[in-house]
Amino acid sequence: MKDTLNYLFTGKSLTKEEARNILARIAEGMFSEAEIASFLTVFRMRPVKPEELAGFRQALLDLCVAVDFSEYNTIDVVGTGGDGKNTFNISTASCFVLAGAGYKVTKHGNYGLSSVSGASNMFEYFGYQFSNDPAKLRRELEEIGICFFHAPLFHPAMKNVGPVRRALKVRTIFNMMGPIINPSFPKNQLVGVSDLEIMDLYHQVFQDSGQNFLIVHSLDGYDEISLTGDARYVSNDTEDNLSPADFGFKTVKPEELSGGNSVEDAAKIFKNILEGKGTEAQENVVIANAALGIKCMFPQKALADCVAEASESLKSKKALDVFRRLTGV
Known part of the structure; x- marks a missing residue:
């Protein structure tokens, strides 16, 4: 050293x-x-x-504790965090919409970094049992369409840096690692990043990964499609901007995406959206991110068709059914 x-x-x-x-x-x-x-x-x-x-x-x-799901065409949807926006769990909700639309989702996540509630907070709140047992995860993926990898169970190597990261109290390179170390090596990955510098960095790393990838950054600072303005994206072979209108949606206000002040607040918003009780802005932002996940998997599909698929999954309660079967709530 x-x-x-x-x-x-x-x-x-x-x-x-x-x-x-x-x-x-x-x-x-x-x-x-x-x-x-x-x-x-x-x-x-x-x-x-x-x-x-x-x-x-x-x-x-x-x-890592690797899990071999290579026979499935899987996707992970995850943000880097660090955008400081304290949104509700948009990526996680999008994963249930994708699973409701019939896609296989291997979600990797951890406790919240830049928001009150991260993916692990949400799964834990609703009673999902964290596990690194391949048989349990495979059963969930096959029967329900989604499983969750709680990062600390799959990356024991990180325990030696944990105390240092906590003592330093500043962002380190490890804050960038989470979205790119899914232990099931998904064939498709939609990643939201908090700035264009990280987008360029991830782009260069993903180009050598053999995955289908789509990296997105909302130009006003969100690490996902926020519909608060235009977003930049880069994929295996395309780079462009997307506006809310490209998804067929109106521009939303930042406060409409708030995750509240506690895990309980975030969980209530999350469940309301899946139950069809969310606001139009909340529903649309989840649909937009799920649609981009479909577009990542099948670049040849028109974005409007991807939006229609995602919308049908949410509004028909198929996404809710997936959520209930996975969590028992």
């Missing part, structure tokens, strides 16, 4: 293999908390390079 730090402090960067090796050694507990803190600080002083992020990602995927 001393040699690595001296090398990095001169302004140099790591190759993908060097990044992979050093993170693997950190994960194995080979360095002190002070050494790990110094290492993480480097990437606060300068942006992480694409080859470094790719190496860090590979190390965590090498060390």
Whole structure:
């Protein structure tokens, strides 16, 4: 670590293999908390390079509790967090809409970072039992269409950096890792990012992943399609802007996407939307993100058709049925 730090402090960067090796050694507990803190600080002083992020990602995927769902055409919908917008659980609700429309969803998530309630808060609140048992997860995926990977159960390597991250109290490279280390290696991934710099970084990492991907950033700062204004997206072979009108929806106000002040508030909003009691703005933003998930899986589909599919899943209560079968609520 001393040699690595001296090398990095001169302004140099790591190759993908060097990044992979050093993170693997950190994960194995080979360095002190002070050494790990110094290492993480480097990437606060300068942006992480694409080859470094790719190496860090590979190390965590090498060390994760992997689940083989390669026979399914799966998708994950996740945001990086860190946008500070405190929205309700849009990505998670979109996952239930996708499952209700007949797609296989392997949702990866954790407790909230930039909002009151993250995906894990929501699943936990409704009584879903976190597990890394492949048989349980496979049964849920086959019979219900969705399963959930609570990140700490699948990434034991992260435990050695947890105390350092909590002590530092600032964003680190690990805040960027969550959306790109799904232990089931989904074939499709819709990722929301909080700024265009991260979008470019993820784009370069995903290009070498072999996945269908679609990365989106709302230009007013949301890490998802917010319908509060235009959004930028990049996929395997396309880059463009999308407006609310492209989805057939009106522009919404930021306050209409609030997740409330507690997990209970967020859970009430979440359940209301699935039960058809949400506001028009809440329903539309969930439909828009689910539609983009379908578009990620099947780029040849017209966006209007994807919106229609997602809307039917939500409004026919198919998404609600999936939610009830998975959580027992």
